[in-house]
Amino acid sequence: MAQIDWDSLGFDAYRTRTVVLAHYRDGAWSDIQTTETFSLTIDPFTQGLHYAISCFEGLKVFRQKDGSIIMFRPEKNAARMARSARFLGLPEPSEEMFIKMCELCVKNNMEFLPPYGHQASLYLRPLLFAPHPQMQLVPYPEVTLAVMCAPAGSYYGAHLRSAAAVIPGDYDRAAPKGTGSYKLSANYAGTFVPYKIAHEQGYAELLYLNSATRQFVDEFGSSNFFGIKGGNTYVTPLSDSVLPSITNMTLQECAADFGLKVEKRPVPLEELAEFDEAGGCGTAVVITPMSHIDMKPVLAEPTVSRSFRYEEDGAVGPWCTKLYKRITGIQFGEIEDIHGWCHKI
Numbered sequence: 001m002a003q004i005d006w007d008s009l010g011f012d013a014y015r016t017r018t019v020v021l022a023h024y025r026d027g028a029w030s031d032i033q034t035t036e037t038f039s040l041t042i043d044p045f046t047q048g049l050h051y052a053i054s055c056f057e058g059l060k061v062f063r064q065k066d067g068s069i070i071m072f073r074p075e076k077n078a079a080r081m082a083r084s085a086r087f088l089g090l091p092e093p094s095e096e097m098f099i100k101m102c103e104l105c106v107k108n109n110m111e112f113l114p115p116y117g118h119q120a121s122l123y124l125r126p127l128l129f130a131p132h133p134q135m136q137l138v139p140y141p142e143v144t145l146a147v148m149c150a151p152a153g154s155y156y157g158a159h160l161r162s163a164a165a166v167i168p169g170d171y172d173r174a175a176p177k178g179t180g181s182y183k184l185s186a187n188y189a190g191t192f193v194p195y196k197i198a199h200e201q202g203y204a205e206l207l208y209l210n211s212a213t214r215q216f217v218d219e220f221g222s223s224n225f226f227g228i229k230g231g232n233t234y235v236t237p238l239s240d241s242v243l244p245s246i247t248n249m250t251l252q253e254c255a256a257d258f259g260l261k262v263e264k265r266p267v268p269l270e271e272l273a274e275f276d277e278a279g280g281c282g283t284a285v286v287i288t289p290m291s292h293i294d295m296k297p298v299l300a301e302p303t304v305s306r307s308f309r310y311e312e313d314g315a316v317g318p319w320c321t322k323l324y325k326r327i328t329g330i331q332f333g334e335i336e337d338i339h340g341w342c343h344k345i
């Protein structure tokens with residue numbers, strides 16, 4: 001194996017040693033298998049490809065200061081995958097099976113787990129999809145669960161930096177009562193082109209509004225939104241079309257531990273002007289503090305109709321810094337895990 005430079009890892013697909021697999025067919029799960037081939041044989045008619053009957057999860061494994069190896073809140077990812085599977089009409093993996101497969105993936109790819117001290121981790125990506133070849137639009141009780149992993153850097157290296165986001169006036173993410181609160185592969189397909197346009201303009205993130213009225217903040221394309229208000233309140237949107245982020249759940253508890261008030265409620269667009277700090281949160285980045293959020297009636301055109309500014313480019317506010325340090329400190333075993341979030345392997 002080539003030597004990995006733990007300090008320059010990004011967040012990308014990676015060819016590790018083993019993928020862990022299980023199949024559900026004829027009313028039962030197969031034994032858990034592992035493969036080193038990194039290729040799956042699927043029928044060209046597979047529902048997973050044609051109709052996006054597919055969902056996934058993302059969670060991280062950390063090597064801690066004292067040498068322990070932990071997964072961060074895997075039972076939450078197991079529950080969210082079961083919920084996504086139910087929405088798609090697929091058989092649900094149990095929590096026990098989900099965690100067992102994740103643990104096996106770590107054990108079989110141990111040489112890709114970054115050592116302590118590099119702000120890096122092993123990202124696990126469980127994928128559940130319907131392999132059955134079928135034209136009809138009805139669920140078929142067969143599913144494949146594959147768990148793969150990739151060593152991942154901290155996005156920011158040692159220093160958190162703020163970035164810019166844009167509200168795209170001509171794109172929506174998710175319909176009310178639709179797929180937005182499930183971690184479905186399909187939810188990401190519509191973000192590729194707007195992300196490309198946004199990145200070309202120097203924006204790191206897309207901030208989507210609720211598609212029904214466009215009066216409220218929903219979430220970023222790859223993370224939840226939160227804002228700090230009045231120096232004492234953590235605010236995050238309550239919406240039917242937002243993914244229930246495990247990082248956001250964790251940050252809400254960290255914020256409460258710090259004595260902040262936590263408000264989970266609809267966040268009117270106008271309120272963006274009232275936050276002291278704003279950020280995105282998710283497993284991959286933990287926190288992306290926002291320098292500013294621009295509104296564009298048409299993403300590809302130059303007009304910016306409003307701009308909400310929080311920090312100078314790159315600068316980070318005190319609460320984003322405190323929250324980031326707390327959550328990563330617990331993950332790396334530097335701060336006591338009083339809530340029992342770290343699942344030892």
Ligand SMILES: Cc1ncc(COP(=O)(O)O)c(C=O)c1O
Binds near residue numbers: 245247283
């Ligand atoms: C659309 C979206 N929202 C929020 C999140 C954050 O969820 P979590 O904190 O569970 O990673 C993600 C994934 O990281 C996401 O893709």
